[in-house]
Amino acid sequence: MANPIQLPTGIKGLQSSPYFRETVRNCIYSGDKLKGRPVVDNFLDFDAPCRGLGLIRDLQTGDEELYGVWGGVLKRIKIGNPQFGKRLNAGDVVAENVGVIDDLAPVQIVADFSRACIMVVGGPAYIYNITDKTLIEITDSNPSTGYIPSVSVAVDDGRFVFAPADGSPFFFSKLQDPADIQSRFFDAETKPDPNKGLFVRRGLLYGLGSRSIEALDYSPQIDNYRRISQNTDKVGFVTCLTDYGDDFAFLGQGENGGFEFYRYSTQAQKISTESISEILNKDYSERELRNLKAEHFTWEGTPIAVFLLPRHTFVYYGDWAVWQTGVTGQKLETWRTNSVQFCYGYYWTGDSVDGSCGNLVYDNNEYGEPVECLIETYVNGGPMSNFKIKNVYLDITTGTAPDSRVSMSVSKDGKIYGSPSWQNLGVTADYSKTIRLGPNVGKFDKFMGLRVQFYGDVSLNVDGVYFD
Numbered sequence: 001m002a003n004p005i006q007l008p009t010g011i012k013g014l015q016s017s018p019y020f021r022e023t024v025r026n027c028i029y030s031g032d033k034l035k036g037r038p039v040v041d042n043f044l045d046f047d048a049p050c051r052g053l054g055l056i057r058d059l060q061t062g063d064e065e066l067y068g069v070w071g072g073v074l075k076r077i078k079i080g081n082p083q084f085g086k087r088l089n090a091g092d093v094v095a096e097n098v099g100v101i102d103d104l105a106p107v108q109i110v111a112d113f114s115r116a117c118i119m120v121v122g123g124p125a126y127i128y129n130i131t132d133k134t135l136i137e138i139t140d141s142n143p144s145t146g147y148i149p150s151v152s153v154a155v156d157d158g159r160f161v162f163a164p165a166d167g168s169p170f171f172f173s174k175l176q177d178p179a180d181i182q183s184r185f186f187d188a189e190t191k192p193d194p195n196k197g198l199f200v201r202r203g204l205l206y207g208l209g210s211r212s213i214e215a216l217d218y219s220p221q222i223d224n225y226r227r228i229s230q231n232t233d234k235v236g237f238v239t240c241l242t243d244y245g246d247d248f249a250f251l252g253q254g255e256n257g258g259f260e261f262y263r264y265s266t267q268a269q270k271i272s273t274e275s276i277s278e279i280l281n282k283d284y285s286e287r288e289l290r291n292l293k294a295e296h297f298t299w300e301g302t303p304i305a306v307f308l309l310p311r312h313t314f315v316y317y318g319d320w321a322v323w324q325t326g327v328t329g330q331k332l333e334t335w336r337t338n339s340v341q342f343c344y345g346y347y348w349t350g351d352s353v354d355g356s357c358g359n360l361v362y363d364n365n366e367y368g369e370p371v372e373c374l375i376e377t378y379v380n381g382g383p384m385s386n387f388k389i390k391n392v393y394l395d396i397t398t399g400t401a402p403d404s405r406v407s408m409s410v411s412k413d414g415k416i417y418g419s420p421s422w423q424n425l426g427v428t429a430d431y432s433k434t435i436r437l438g439p440n441v442g443k444f445d446k447f448m449g450l451r452v453q454f455y456g457d458v459s460l461n462v463d464g465v466y467f468d
Contacts, residue, residue: 002393002466005450007034008377009462010319011275015282019414019447021275023376024321030302033397033459036373037315037323038299039366040337040349042358043089046070050350050357051101053341054109056116059130066343067098067116067128069107070355074098074118074128074135077357079344088346088359099135101126106293106338110155117178119153121291122165127179138179147181151291152241154198156205156218161225163208167194170207170225182223196237199248204228206264208237208250213268235268238286242294245303249296249316251280251289259289261307261316276320279312295340297347297360308338308352325367336367364403364456372453375460378414379448379467386445391438394452395464398425398433404456408437411449420453441467 009029013021027034048071055064056076066077076096079088086092101107103123110117116128118135125138125147140146148171152163160178162171169185197208205216205225213233216225238259240251247265254260259280260272272280288310295306306323307314313323313335323335339350340360347360356367364370381387389410398404407420423435442448452460 002468004463005377005379005392005465005467007375007452007460007462007465009034010321011273013275014278015275016278019378020380021376021414022378023374024319025374026323026371027321027373027375028299028302028304028315028317029319029321029462030300030317032463033461034375035459036362036371036454036456037321038347038360039363039371040351040356040358041087041361041363042349042351042356042367044093044095044355044357046073046075046095046355046357048072048355049352050339050355051104052107052109053339053348053350054111054116054118055341055343056109056111056128056130057113059114064343066341066348067109067118068339068341068348068350068357069101069109069118070350070357072100072102072104074101074126077343077348087361098128098133099126102137106291108153110153110160112155112158112160115178117153117155117160119150119162121151122149125150125153125162125178127177136179138181140179140181152197152208154200154205156200157203159218161198161205163195163198167196167210170195170198172225193236197241197250199241201248201264202246206248208241210238210253211236213237213264233264233268235262239289239292240294240307240309242305242307243296244305244316245298249294249305251292251294251307259284261314271316273320276314283311284309293338295338297340297342299360306335306337306340308334310334325369362457370455372455373458375452376414377450377465379444379450381444381446381448386443387448388443389438389441389448389467391436392441392450392467393465394435394437395461396433396435396454397459397461398457404454404458406435406452406454406458408435409451409453410437410441411451412442412444412447414447414449417449417451420451425456425458 008022051069053068078094103120119125138147148164150162158175160173174180193209193211199206236253238251252262262268293308305316325336338352404425407422409417409420411417
């Protein structure tokens with residue numbers, strides 16, 4: 001009689017306990033299936049790493065266009081002859097140099113209908129006039145009415161709002177002119193904590209402090225912002241601010257001082273699991289977690305947030321996975337993509353290593369290397385149980401990408417695995433397959449670890465693993 005093994009939908013367990021640890025790498029969970037993640041089809045090279053991507057609307061057409069900063073240059077990216085579903089190449093793209101953006105720090109690009117702001121994190125800020133296509137730096141440094149180097153910028157009903165790098169009160173511009181800074185500064189001030197970030201959601205401006213988060217609204221009567229939160233969240237903002245569906249997500253710090261990931265709808269909700277919390281609080285210092293990036297996109301209907309930490313790329317889709325570039329131990333332990341922006345019907349990507357730029361697609365390779373998808377789970381026989389396994393079966397669904405292959409291997413201690421048994425799935429997929437490891441898999445003392453690896457357009461049915 002076959003015995004089921006439920007595949008994990010995300011990372012589980014602790015690093016210190018390999019017997020009960022579950023791993024999901026380079027996958028997402030969607031529609032009751034574990035699938036390989038989208039990969040970068042990098043068909044452009046702009047000679048320098050990407051510092052940020054954003055959207056700016058063309059006044060004549062009303063369409064949003066893609067802009068990005070590579071090295072010290074702001075570029076406008078357009079495509080010719082767009083066709084739904086067409087895989088782009090370099091000949092489809094027109095790149096126009098707009099102007100120079102100093103410094104090499106990450107940038108944030110936000111825009112209203114007539115102007116855009118390109119803010120260097122902790123450095124200068126620039127105004128791009130959409131009407132006459134001019135780029136100028138904000139040079140007014142008056143302490144009362146000038147620009148203060150900032151770490152976050154948001155657009156709220158035509159006002160550009162900034163969070164200074166030194167944690168001092170937020171400041172904002174006059175309507176539709178980010179270069180004209182108001183003499184009014186505001187602070188939520190329910191808690192006297194440094195200001196760290198800004199986010200606009202459903203018509204409200206959220207002020208993110210180091211120990212609190214509050215909702216704010218602009219009041220024409222006082223020509224300033226005022227707090228409207230009924231209750232102040234006792235969660236501090238640290239870094240990695242991003243959209244997530246209709247909400248926003250970030251890395252924060254609770255009252256106990258521990259680092260956690262949060263999702264914010266009407267209040268901060270912790271989304272870190274035990275596994276993620278252990279890594280955050282054992283492997284990282286507060287200094288390492290300053291001014292880091294996060295990105296977001298939706299893939300096949302599933303919202304995805306990507307948190308770009310120095311030694312990990314954590315991906316949240318309702319559960320957690322880690323993503324990395326290349327094969328384990330041979331390439332980066334993180335995903336080298338550092339910017340994602342939807343435009344023209346494609347998700348565009350920037351790169352942290354070089355000037356690569358491309359789109360997210362389903363494929364077997366990324367940056368010329370195979371993408372290794374890996375899942376680890378276990379069978380627990382109980383404290384006094386020895387058992388023998390004859391066969392392990394895996395039900396899969398395949399797509400149409402060529403050269404897809406799958407393997408299974410087992411472990412007696414959760415650390416050292418045997419040689420994988422690979423099965424090629426062929427150029428023409430027949431969609432539904434069962435892969436078998438066996439016969440006579442082995443005898444186990446209380447525990448058997450199971451590792452599944454695959455490359456290509458493959459989906460694993462999470463309840464489609466069983467043994468006899």
